[in-house]
Amino acid sequence: MKNDMLQYVLKKAAEIILTLLIVTLLSFLLMRLSPIDPATAYVKRNTPIVTEEQIQAARVQMGLDQPLPVQYGKWVKNALHLDFGISLGSGYPVWEEISEALPITLTIVFLAAVIMGLGIIAFGCLNFFLRDHVAGYLLICLYIAGISIPPFYLASLYIDVFALKLDWMTVAGNTGFSRYFPPALCLSVLGIALYSQLLSKGMEREMNEDYAFYARCRGLSESRILLFHALPHAIAAVIPSFLQMLGLFMAGAVIVESVFSLPGIGHLIINSVIERDSPMIHAEVLILALSFVIFNVLSDILQRCLQGDKEEQEGGCV
Incomplete structure (x- = not known):
């Protein structure tokens, strides 16, 4: 009986991990499919005169120039250590x-x-x-x-x-x-x-x-x-x-x-x-x-x- 319950709990733990991976991956995909570029929004919010060079520099700084699987993999690795990056709005962790x-x-x-x-x-x-x-x-x-x-x-x-x-x-x-x-x-x-x-x-x-x-x-x-x-x-x-x-x-x-x-x-x-x-x-x-x-x-x-x-x-x- 205890072994059955242990297997059941482990199964549910695996479901939790899989669900979180799917949900967070969808979050990344939807952000990339959005017509509003986060790098562009960030530059417009912090710079009075926006240039393409500034947008590209912000995109590199934010890691948005890398392929999506690489971005997601780095985010998951950092998230395991409760490191979710720096807020683009406030500048705080x-x-x-x-x-x-x-x-x-x-x-x-x-x-x-x-x-x-x-x-x-x-x-x-x-x-x-x-x-x-x-x-x-x-x-x-x-x-x-x-x-x-x-x-x-x-x-x-x-x-x-x-x-x-x-x-x-x-x-x-x-x-x-x-x-x-x-x-x-x-x-x-x-x-x-x-x-x-x-x-x-x-x-x-x-x-x-x-x-x-x-x-x-x-x-x-x-x-x-x-x-x-x-x-x-x-x-x-x-x-x-x-x-x-x-x-x-x-x-x-x-x-x-x-x-x-x-x-x-x-x-x-x-x-x-x-x-x-x-x-x-x-x-x-x-x-x-x-x-x-x-x-x-x-x-x-x-x-x-x-x-x-x-x-x-x-x-x-x-």
Whole structure:
């Protein structure tokens, strides 16, 4: 069993490496296919009078005169040592700027995960108890709205209502918890609306399982079966998808944090695209792809473990 799990983990590690290679290679290809030359954009941004000689010198300095496989091979070799080059926009090392911005994005994602987890349990249980009432259908309408409205629009609406109309917060300059809560809340709405229904359906399904029937025969109350057996099993079934959502949060956070003027990865991405900062763009693509595939692989591994332990958990009903 341990050997099977080890082989499975090694297989997933190989998939991560292959995925990152493909994604970063596509990043290089798309930058070269773009009609805007990074060397030309760099010279125009730093020199009032642009000449062809200056552009060619910048291209040599940036290594763009070499064949694409050579450029990519050197970048991969340096990336293994966390050396992503120098930012063409700021002149500072790329990893230095990313290391300053990444904790902000990770904090938003972590807080969004906490809010989403608590919200899923609360609204999932509420939906379960109201499933045969009119209020349950109203909840479903709210869920549909939560799934349909994109997080960046919720962020704009949040600022419009709570900052401009109610004056409960400032648009910029917040510190501490108040700095990260609004973007985390806007990110978590989609996950709460989506997984609350799944949790409610899972609880309903678990209450009809054989172990629940045997528990009733042993005299256990419905509330005890629901709270100590059906709910944990339903939560365990949702956790793998929950982890996959965290990978999407990394991509969503880069947009939402820009709406709230937070200097995270989103701020770097927008500036690097505008400035055609290719070293920064390649590093950002790698960071986002890495976070996405890691959460997906963790989801797959956890789902495999939960499936292996399900029968043992059901047999432990007391």
